[in-house]
Amino acid sequence: MIFSTLEHILTHISFSVVSIVITIHLITLLVDEIVGLSDSSEKGMIATFFCITGLLVTRWIYLGHFPLSDLYESLIFLSWSFSIIHIVPYFKKHKNHLSALTAPSAIFTQGFATSGLLTEMHQSEILVPALQSQWLMMHVSMMVLGYAALLCGSLLSVALLVITFRQDIRILCKNNHFLNKSFSFDEIQYMNKGNNVLQNTSFLSVRNYYRAQFIQQLDHWSYRVISLGFLFLTIGILSGAVWANEAWGSYWNWDPKETWAFITWTIFAIYLHTRTNKNLQVANSAIVASMGFLIIWICYFGVNLLGIGLHSYGSFTFSSNL
Amino acid sequence: MALGTAIDQGEAPDYYFQKFPEDNPVLGFFTWRWVLTLGFDHMFSSPIFLGMLALLATSLMACTYTTQIPLVKVARRWNFLHSAEAIRKQEFSESLPKASVRDLGVVLMGAGYEVFLKGPSLYAFKGLAGRFAPIGVHLAMLLIMVGGTLSATGSFRGSVTVPQGLNFVMGDVLSPSGFLSTPTKAFDTEVHVNRFYMDYYDSGEVLQFHTDLSLFDLNGKEVMRKTISVNDPLRFDGITIYQTDWSFSALQIRKDDEGPFNLAMAPLKLNGDKKLFGTFLPVGDSDSPNVKGISMLARDLQSIVLYDKEGKFAGVRRPNSNLPIDIDGTRIVIEDAIGSSGLDLKTDPGVPIVYAGFGALMLTTCISYLSHTQIWALQDGTTVVIGGKTNRAKLEFPDEMNQLLDRVPELVESSLSKQSDAISG
Numbered sequence: 001m002i003f004s005t006l007e008h009i010l011t012h013i014s015f016s017v018v019s020i021v022i023t024i025h026l027i028t029l030l031v032d033e034i035v036g037l038s039d040s041s042e043k044g045m046i047a048t049f050f051c052i053t054g055l056l057v058t059r060w061i062y063l064g065h066f067p068l069s070d071l072y073e074s075l076i077f078l079s080w081s082f083s084i085i086h087i088v089p090y091f092k093k094h095k096n097h098l099s100a101l102t103a104p105s106a107i108f109t110q111g112f113a114t115s116g117l118l119t120e121m122h123q124s125e126i127l128v129p130a131l132q133s134q135w136l137m138m139h140v141s142m143m144v145l146g147y148a149a150l151l152c153g154s155l156l157s158v159a160l161l162v163i164t165f166r167q168d169i170r171i172l173c174k175n176n177h178f179l180n181k182s183f184s185f186d187e188i189q190y191m192n193k194g195n196n197v198l199q200n201t202s203f204l205s206v207r208n209y210y211r212a213q214f215i216q217q218l219d220h221w222s223y224r225v226i227s228l229g230f231l232f233l234t235i236g237i238l239s240g241a242v243w244a245n246e247a248w249g250s251y252w253n254w255d256p257k258e259t260w261a262f263i264t265w266t267i268f269a270i271y272l273h274t275r276t277n278k279n280l281q282v283a284n285s286a287i288v289a290s291m292g293f294l295i296i297w298i299c300y301f302g303v304n305l306l307g308i309g310l311h312s313y314g315s316f317t318f319s320s321n322l
Numbered sequence: 323m324a325l326g327t328a329i330d331q332g333e334a335p336d337y338y339f340q341k342f343p344e345d346n347p348v349l350g351f352f353t354w355r356w357v358l359t360l361g362f363d364h365m366f367s368s369p370i371f372l373g374m375l376a377l378l379a380t381s382l383m384a385c386t387y388t389t390q391i392p393l394v395k396v397a398r399r400w401n402f403l404h405s406a407e408a409i410r411k412q413e414f415s416e417s418l419p420k421a422s423v424r425d426l427g428v429v430l431m432g433a434g435y436e437v438f439l440k441g442p443s444l445y446a447f448k449g450l451a452g453r454f455a456p457i458g459v460h461l462a463m464l465l466i467m468v469g470g471t472l473s474a475t476g477s478f479r480g481s482v483t484v485p486q487g488l489n490f491v492m493g494d495v496l497s498p499s500g501f502l503s504t505p506t507k508a509f510d511t512e513v514h515v516n517r518f519y520m521d522y523y524d525s526g527e528v529l530q531f532h533t534d535l536s537l538f539d540l541n542g543k544e545v546m547r548k549t550i551s552v553n554d555p556l557r558f559d560g561i562t563i564y565q566t567d568w569s570f571s572a573l574q575i576r577k578d579d580e581g582p583f584n585l586a587m588a589p590l591k592l593n594g595d596k597k598l599f600g601t602f603l604p605v606g607d608s609d610s611p612n613v614k615g616i617s618m619l620a621r622d623l624q625s626i627v628l629y630d631k632e633g634k635f636a637g638v639r640r641p642n643s644n645l646p647i648d649i650d651g652t653r654i655v656i657e658d659a660i661g662s663s664g665l666d667l668k669t670d671p672g673v674p675i676v677y678a679g680f681g682a683l684m685l686t687t688c689i690s691y692l693s694h695t696q697i698w699a700l701q702d703g704t705t706v707v708i709g710g711k712t713n714r715a716k717l718e719f720p721d722e723m724n725q726l727l728d729r730v731p732e733l734v735e736s737s738l739s740k741q742s743d744a745i746s747g
Contacts, residue, residue: 132530133553220716227691227714234687238680247553249479249564249668251676252470 003062007055014051014079017044042087049083056080065132068140077141081148085225135243142236143261147296149229150268154296156222157289160215164283219286223275226289230268237261260299267292379467382460402443403698403709412698412709414720420733423701426708429729430697442701452694452714458686462679469675475500477670478561485571485662489514492561496667506669508559511545512538518663520568520623528622531568533663560669567664570599570620573641574658577603582657587620597621605631605652616649623659695719704733 021044055076059067067073240258241251252258271292274285403409418426423444427437435446480495493509516534523529530551537546537558548556556563570587577583587599604615614631628636628647636649641659648654693714700707708727712719 231687231691235684238684242677242680245673246555247564248566249555249562249666250670251673 003058007058007062010051010055010058014048014055017048017051020044021048045083045086049080049087052076052080052083066137068136068144074140074144077144078148081145082152085148085152133243133247135239135246139236139239139243142232142239146229146232146236147300149225149232150264150292150296151229153222153224153226153229154289154293156218156225157286158293160218160222160286161283161290163211163215163218164286222286222289226268226271226292230265230272233261233265233268237265256303257299260295260303264292264295264299267295375467379464382464402438402440402445403700404443406700406702406707409698409700409707409709413711413716414723415707415709416723416727417702418706418708418727418730420704421706421730422733423699423706425730425733426699426706426727429726432729433726435695435697444697444699446697446699447695449692449694451689452692455686455690455692459683459690462682462686465682466676466679469672469677469679471672472502472675473499473670473672476502476504476672477668478503478505480667481566481665482667483567483569483662483664484513484515486515486518486660492667496561496669506560508561508669510540511558511561513563513665514538515663518568518661520661522622522624526622526624531565531663533565533665535563560671562668564666564668565663566666569662569664570597570623571660571662573601573618573620573626573656574660575603576655576657578653584660585618590619603654605650616652616654618656620659623661626656626659628654693719697723706730 024044056067059073059076068077237258240261244253245251267288271285271288274288409415423442424439427439427444427446430446431437433448435448436450437444437446477499478496479499480497482490482495484490489512491509492511492513493505496505496509498505514536516536518531518533520531521529532549532551534549535547535556536544537556539545546556546558550556550563550565552565555565569589572584572586574582574584585601585603587601590598590600592598598619598621600617600619602615602617604613606614616631616636617629617633619627619629623641625638625640627638628649630636630649637647639645639647639654639656641656644655644657646653646655691714693712695710695712697708697710699709708723710719710723
């Protein structure tokens with residue numbers, strides 16, 4: 001009993017910490033920067049990271065097997081990966097653009113996992129014979145880490161596209177009111193403060209310079225994160241294939257989950273290849289990565305909803321306690 | 323590929339007749355004729371799909387040949403840049419007044435670069451593997467495809483459900499998959515299922531199932547004995563036997579102290595992965611059309627649920643307890659539950675190749691993450707002009723370079739003239 005209460009406490013703590021972090025971000029964005037709290041988002045995410053780690057370790061000890069056997073656990077693992085991705089740049093002393101992405105992502109996944117929609121899954125599930133293998137740890141953890149990194153990267157690309165095309169739309173519908181876009185380099189969402197500013201060419205070009213640099217940074221970060229995610233995805237898919245060969249005798253069965261993982265892999269390979277061509281570099285590759293975002297969700301969630309095939313123990317039915 | 327998920331694969335043609343009827347086509351035109359002629363029912367071995375795979379293979383080979391290999395040739399050449407202009411045009415460029423290109427070379431070597439010095443000009447690079455790795459990735463993918471083709475055309479596969487105590491010959495069960503499949507001597511081995519048993523969790527769910535197998539050769543000599551379970555197959559002479567499934571073969575009972583009788587258990591259809599087996603013991607006249615009897619149902623080999631003539635629940639018995647149960651005047655003792663083991667056999671010559679391809683792919687994908695950095699420098703009087711470029715870590719490159727350049731010592735006046743004479747002389 002003590003373990004399940006501990007688990008409960010840790011889940012709620014991590015959820016609350018992440019919501020506080022996001023609230024602080026929003027306040028910084030909308031109202032004013034509170035200087036004393038500028039480091040808080042980092043500390044908050046580190047706290048969340050430790051909470052979720054504690055949660056996973058507790059579950060591991062309690063269940064006796066690695067905590068990655070069903071959808072609930074994989075969602076917890078996903079939010080854990082997001083918190084790791086959040087704090088890694090912090091330790092490398094890079095300006096952290098990802099914070100605005102990873103924190104909400106972590107909270108969404110955590111929230112969904114703990115919400116009433118999946119109450120059946122909270123109970124620790126026993127491991128079916130097919131999952132009792134050392135490969136479970138490597139394959140699933142690599143896949144989930146890969147998903148997390150690729151999701152971050154593709155969200156960065158979406159942000160890039162939004163910023164690029166927002167400007168074009170604005171130029172098209174010219175007005176005498178120009179909206180002042182202010183950037184703080186810690187936020188990707190920009191706010192229209194609604195001031196009327198007289199158009200001043202040099203001002204515009206300074207603004208464009210910052211914008212262009214920002215877009216370049218987004219592009220670069222997106223590229224790096226997606227490359228890392230691609231690596232994890234490759235290792236995950238291949239270890240899954242080897243495991244399948246050990247367990248069922250064939251390394252590729254065109255199972256829906258396998259097929260969609262392969263499609264995801266292909267899309268991101270296309271992304272990496274479009275970047276080699278100078279003409280297509282920024283905008284087009286971002287479009288490809290954005291498609292990748294949808295495809296990952298189909299692969300991770302959509303296939304489970306179908307409930308067929310070899311990965312069917314990942315499926316679930318919506319039961320609400322509303 | 324996505325269509326392969328949307329359309330159920332491998333069903334009988336009748337299924338497609340129902341799902342995509344001609345008089346009410348999906349999307350207005352998509353009838354079963356489309357599905358069957360285009361091969362969408364076996365999407366992943368259909369001609370369209372195989373054609374696309376072949377296209378992928380050829381494009382991989384073409385790309386490697388035309389693009390990657392020339393890149394290697396270019397990268398390997400130690401191309402010195404001889405003019406300060408060319409160096410300044412690089413992505414990153416700096417000039418260090420009062421420095422010597424030799425000091426720069428030493429600093430770079432300390433940072434892990436390979437440095438080449440020719441007179442006043444310098445060329446250094448690091449991470450050349452990062453250039454080669456994409457070729458490795460493509461080659462690994464080709465290797466995987468070759469292995470996969472070999473698997474598809476040269477392997478044998480088979481599935482069998484064997485009740486405990488029976489045996490079978492491997493060759494009878496294995497069927498070829500393609501034109502390259504040739505049987506080996508090992509196919510004459512006889513497999514005997516000594517015992518099939520299951521482990522359960524405390525909650526009653528299945529934990530694991532095991533089969534104790536013995537292999538006998540043509541002379542009747544036992545060549546191998548192993549207990550297999552899921553994720554732990556038996557390997558013998560290129561053939562692998564996997565534990566994939568289980569079934570209930572028969573229930574051994576004694577009725578009114580007569581017997582033992584073996585009642586065959588039939589699988590009853592249920593949704594999902596849950597199994598249910600049942601059998602029926604007729605009571606009274608077994609030839610009459612409305613024969614009544616005792617029904618016995620079981621979810622696994624642990625416990626049997628018995629129902630009486632009217633279908634009312636009578637009791638639960640465990641096979642090893644030997645406790646009798648009286649139903650409608652008949653005394654039943656459940657002696658044993660005989661299970662059968664679901665085994666999959668396979669021999670696949672392509673597996674080593676495919677595994678090699680997998681390993682190569684993982685390794686080369688890791689390596690291609692490394693940046694290939696190139697630095698050129700030229701001693702221009704007392705100033706060193708430096709230019710550099712990298713293909714991956716573009717944002718961090720200027721910082722990295724600046725850190726390195728900070729370490730190059732600044733030369734003091736007296737030695738300067740000597741240095742520049744020595745270098746340009």
